[in-house]
Amino acid sequence: MEAFETSKSPLARDSIEQAGEVMETLAWEMLRLRLSMLVVNELVKRRAFQVPIHLALGHEAVAVAVSMAMGAHDRLLLTHRNIHYNIARNADLAAEIAEYRLERDAPGGGRFGAMNLIAPENGIVYTSSILGNCLPVAVGVAKGRAVKQADAVTFAVTGDGALEEGAFYEALMMATSLRLPLIFLVENNDWSMYTRVAERRCALDLQRLAEAFAIPFRRLSGDDAEACLKGMTALRADVAEAQRPAIVEVTLATLGDREVTEEGKPPRTINYHHGGAAHISYEAGPIIEESERDPLYRLSGRLPAETWRRLVAEARAPLDGFLA
């Protein structure tokens, strides 16, 4: 197996040392993240939280890839659907749950809820539930890192819905004009709440948009954890070296969709948006769908079955207690 460039982040480095090799580390991080979100899903179904929570089942590969690719001085800015990055960057699920419970002794003091949860100690300096809002802020953060000569790359995560906001283009133009090392990461799940891209707007070719700005573009498949990590690591290195922004579009599926019926209309499948994913359970996990849409399913096929079972058991062990 081709060796990945290892991350500078303490979390990833420790995991690599424990696991002994990158693929197992990647699988372990994916499993930890998936199972942690399944725990949160169970708690949401039990109405354990008052704040709205947007799960990101199916988004694990990109979150783990970013977390492992991030350098020690890098910054990460997120949207309301941030749980996957926050958990990928924070091994303490109890702390995350305490934030969702708005507990004062949570690391963030329970002041941010879920949609605005930050973790500066993990490089997550800003999140916003306003579509596209975090992108201009990320330009300023990237400039701030440059002013401080921090040798850092800033990651700004957004979704395909935010491509419809002016903030996306303004931020792209400003970051390019100022030659800032900033990665615009678009998680494209094809949905904005309950409408598909094709139902609401014209097609948009991000690659050609990047060409118009004369900046690099990369498309990654969010169901392929190995490719995500490799691609994100290479892109981070490129942006850091060239000192200019880049766009990466990650196509993925948000798992947990459901069928709805309206009187007089045929049944319609709609995307999971927020709240509990009713038909998904921790017990049945970690794989949600035995299809290529599920990055965990795809990853499981790349490891020996015994290794996979061992990693699942190891990842489950510290989590079972949350649902006792």
Place this chain on the structure above:
Amino acid sequence: MTFVEIINAAIRERLARADRVVCFGQNITVASCLSGLTRDLAVHAGIEAINTPNCENAMAGFGFGLMLEGVDSIFFVKQLDFLLLAADQMVNTWNMARQAGATGSFTIVPIVVDSGFEGPQSRLNNLADFCSLGDFEAYALSDANAAETIIARHLVAPGFRLLAPSQRLFRSAADQEAPEGIDGEAGIFKLASGDAATVVAFNFAWPQARSLRAVLAAAGHPADLFGVAAVNRIDWTAIAESVARTGRLILIDDSRSMNRPGERLRSALADRGIAHRALPLYRRIDRRDLSPNPDRFVLDEAAVLEWIARSEFSVTDRTIGHAHG
């Protein structure tokens, strides 16, 4: 010196005392440098001046991003109404940044296009409407001495605020006398003393208030005169003490806002049980504002004199300001 030259000098003086500030905005280092407001900002190597693209939302977000990183910045804007495009950042991002404990200083310096000839765009001639959305500090700059004090204290300081000069006053001669008492933290400046009444100027109505106070003094009715530069978080104590002594309050506000700080002052006086008569001189708001106009805010000084002289004459909600003269 003109008013805008005074402000430019005060900004440069404050920047000279700062270690590192990122100044940015459209055309801030070229041509007229926003009518002279931003001329020669890079007073030392730590001051960076960036001419930006035309993207107000991104620029406001940029400032908050710098703030999150602890880097001080100033965003100069040619017209206050351009900031409407940045409202999301000024409200939502500021709410998040202060909750996150951002340590940097972020100041937006928009020019209030209140000369009237911009037509629809000069209708937004105040800061109060913005502040009501985001609960941030803001100071109207319409007096040279007060502007110097406000810029020295607030231009570069942790947090977020607006410091907005009036375009209408840019070319006016800055020859005002120094205020008697300065309360720069509270944003209230005492400009003159007297017992006949308490005259309080809001927004950019300080020249009209000075003129009225001179007329009153000439008629034997010297009044306390206050200029309120701050838009919110105002400590009314000094004005309340004055009103308690004079018994008459004259409020002068040239803004077209429905969020008038003068009304908050009246509530504060009511809360404190200070008996007084009030004469609010507010601008009439009408559709003529939507067309280019000379933006004259002319007070009926004779009517005010009559109000002062006739002790039995009580007016509490009379509006006698004029938008067009």
